[in-house]
Amino acid sequence: MRIAVGGIQHETNTRAAITPLDAFILGGGWPGWQKGAQIAATLGAMNLPVSGAIAALSADARVGAANVLPLMWAAATPSGRVADAAFDALADELIERIEAAGPLDGVYLDLHGAMATVSHDDAEGELLARIRARVGDALPLVVSLDLHANVSRRSFELCDAMVVYRSYPHVDMDESGARAARLLIERIVRGRPWKKAMAEVAFVAPLTAQCTLAEPAQSLMARLERLEVEEGLASMSWASGFPLAEVSCRQQTVLVYGDDAKAAGRVSLAFAAAIEAERDRFTEAPLSAGDAVNEALRRVAAQAGLPVVLCDTEDNPGAGAASDNPGILRALVERAASRAVVAVLCDAQAASAAHAAGVGGRIELALGGRADAPDNTPYEAAFIVERTTDGRFTGTGPMWRDSPIDLGPMALLLVEHTDVRVIVSTRTMQAADQSIFRHVGIEPATMSVLALKSSVHFRADFNAITSSVIVVR
Structure with a gap:
């Protein structure tokens, strides 16, 4: 045939x-x-x-x-x-x-x-x-x-x-x-x-x-x-x-x-x-960013161990969103979260600025907030550049296994005077594979809060290392 x-x-x-x-x-x-x-x-x-x-x-x-x-x-x-x-x-x-x-x-x-x-x-x-x-x-x-x-x-x-x-x-x-x-x-x-x-x-x-x-x-x-x-x-x-x-x-x-x-x-x-x-x-009960972070921190305090996932379904690039809403990042900082990471926020200008500053550099950004979406405004803060990469790596999870991924220049940024980080990229991809974190030097299982721009696909690779999931609107 x-x-x-x-x-x-x-x-x-x-x-x-x-x-x-x-x-x-x-x-x-x-x-x-x-x-x-x-x-x-x-x-x-x-x-x-x-x-x-x-x-x-x-x-x-x-x-x-x-x-x-x-x-x-x-x-x-x-x-x-x-x-x-x-x-x-x-x-x-x-x-x-x-x-x-x-x-x-x-x-x-x-x-x-x-x-x-x-x-x-x-x-x-x-x-x-x-x-x-x-x-x-x-x-x-x-x-x-x-x-x-x-x-x-x-x-x-x-x-x-x-x-x-x-x-x-x-x-x-x-x-x-x-x-x-x-x-x-x-x-x-x-x-x-x-x-x-x-x-x-x-x-x-x-x-x-x-x-x-x-x-x-x-x-x-x-x-x-x-x-x-x-x-x-x-x-x-x-x-x-x-x-x-x-x-x-x-x-x-x-x-x-x-x-x-x-x-x-x-x-x-x-x-x-x-x-x-x-x-x-067939229903969902999402929380606002602020309420979701409050609940996540309550769970972290009550059950120290595996991280809690904040599922940022509204800004999921796997469903066509821009992946540039910093709302959860803002809420994590305001509530003094520790060992928290947001992934992946797509902002080519921020990635470029991080590469120009280099590891250890301090940059002031109006991060994200460019897409026309509800409650999407830039997050203005100072960041410390902890890692820069070319954004090229290989998927390791059940969905993206062996897939060559290219998100363009990427960076791991620490919000100054906090323990909250954000992974920024030049191109979008939903945060559904642990390789995204490891590519910038983070072992996701060691974090307290993982804010993932994904709706469901993350569960295939993250369920085994997380304690619970909170859906955010």
């Missing part, structure tokens, strides 16, 4: 700034735009769907490594709507490479499912429609999607199958790509599409309530996995939607594939009803 492999990944927060093509070229938390043989060479065994798919296809004797045809893969840090010119450039090259690959038995694509452009709320649907217009409807096409995908009816109908991650934090991205690849092989062998059903759920929960390490998502996902086996389905998925994409297709969906159309419809509707029945449990 000759199978083409590629992908375009972007999670769009429609309130954030427009995303240019450079964001895909540079990457950030993930490698930048990869083409052809670069995909396998660069991404290797990273926790990425395309990596898992390539490995699964190459290991299957019916395909083999020589018949896996890498096209292109690009991902950008979550941000605002993708510029139309950027989307067109990415889509055009992907389609041109599909056509240049010659006769194909199938196509696997690593997509997100919550990408929107300036002109298209449903960017994946638009991309798939363009592909189908060039390759026809008969060519088997299977895609993997992020758990936060906003799946439209249009994109669902254009694919032979869609496979969604089953964990949040997304520790199973590579396995989801492998599942999609195996499903594609099965689709080619059977010679005909499955019957399929899609059920929609009327609400989308806050990101922090979608965590599959907690209820009710944990039990629902376990139930889905049992149903897939018990009902003899080819595949079953649940996409919980991305709440920060204000688009027409924002929704939760249940996707079912099998040989019996009636059974697929019945299972999809029943599971959608089960999600709806848990609606009141």
